[in-house]
Amino acid sequence: MQLPREVIVGTDILGRIGETCRRLGFHEKALVVTGPNAYNIAGKRVIDLLAAEGIPSDHMIVHQSTMEYVKSAEERIAEGKPCLVLGVGGGKDIDIAKLSSANMKIPFISIPTTASHDGISSPYASIKGLDKPYSEKGQAPIAILADAKLIAESPHRLLASGCGDIIAKYTAVRDWRLAHKIKNEYYGDYAADLALMSAKLVMKNAQAIRNKSQEGIRTVIEALISCGVAMSIAGSTRPCSGAEHLFSHALDAVAPKSALHGEQCGVGTIMCAYLHGTDWKLVRSVLQKIGAPTTSRELGLDASDIVKALTLAHKIRPDRYTILGETGLTGEAAEKLARATGVID
Numbered sequence: 001m002q003l004p005r006e007v008i009v010g011t012d013i014l015g016r017i018g019e020t021c022r023r024l025g026f027h028e029k030a031l032v033v034t035g036p037n038a039y040n041i042a043g044k045r046v047i048d049l050l051a052a053e054g055i056p057s058d059h060m061i062v063h064q065s066t067m068e069y070v071k072s073a074e075e076r077i078a079e080g081k082p083c084l085v086l087g088v089g090g091g092k093d094i095d096i097a098k099l100s101s102a103n104m105k106i107p108f109i110s111i112p113t114t115a116s117h118d119g120i121s122s123p124y125a126s127i128k129g130l131d132k133p134y135s136e137k138g139q140a141p142i143a144i145l146a147d148a149k150l151i152a153e154s155p156h157r158l159l160a161s162g163c164g165d166i167i168a169k170y171t172a173v174r175d176w177r178l179a180h181k182i183k184n185e186y187y188g189d190y191a192a193d194l195a196l197m198s199a200k201l202v203m204k205n206a207q208a209i210r211n212k213s214q215e216g217i218r219t220v221i222e223a224l225i226s227c228g229v230a231m232s233i234a235g236s237t238r239p240c241s242g243a244e245h246l247f248s249h250a251l252d253a254v255a256p257k258s259a260l261h262g263e264q265c266g267v268g269t270i271m272c273a274y275l276h277g278t279d280w281k282l283v284r285s286v287l288q289k290i291g292a293p294t295t296s297r298e299l300g301l302d303a304s305d306i307v308k309a310l311t312l313a314h315k316i317r318p319d320r321y322t323i324l325g326e327t328g329l330t331g332e333a334a335e336k337l338a339r340a341t342g343v344i345d
């Protein structure tokens, strides 16, 4: 089980990066992986803070979460021989830092400036250009510094997407239980309950999240971190990724321009909750309250993309048994489901 050793959540806590590195025993050179925006928001400051602590650093700017950027980060690690990688920014920056550092066998620290998905804390990275459409195992961050102020100032759409990714655990855990009953798959109560509790806390605090109150932001950050820990405990993405995630991965494949991961997972959760016979209206109303999309139109996608993704979702990862079963949904059933839940009209 790989778990973070230090998790610092609070307002204006970026200043603690230098002492955190030192306390964890990192005094030598570091590599900061950040995005063009994130560099201005936090990356530059992290570099300066490290320098003030006597820790030299290199940095690289990434634009996409592709294998090309992972490879070039690995080259930078091989050349510069840093003892540590810091991922500063959104999900893609952190995913590149995570996978490249894991492949090069050095630790990494996660410094999220947005809360758009659970990759900020999990050992898994979502990278385009792999031979599979779902997450790749990287490593858990050795430390997480999540500045609630930076996350509150990021676009609301990103925060709402993070909530969609958390609410997805509502059906992911039900899929896991189903796989346990039908396929005798290993099921861990602790990991499952931790993931489900994160979903429930976000659902309960929907209004506070919408208002971007301190309490609301903190709930989202802690829920994302707890989801990452649930995956570390389970040793797989199982507690956090069920049919709603397969649907989102299928959408990435069929739609010419997909929406954000968490936005798609949220819409998937509405439909999967319907299939599970649980309270799908509650899922929908919570997403609406938070300001996350609940329809194909709000996702910016065609109804036909939704239906097609629903029929293909079970093929994305055949080893992962879900409510979609082994043969998946027929086109008619998919259309009925999407209409019944108001996702398409």
Ligand SMILES: [Zn+2]
Residues within 6 Å of the ligand: 117, 118, 165, 240, 241, 245, 261, 265
């Ligand atoms: Zn996810």
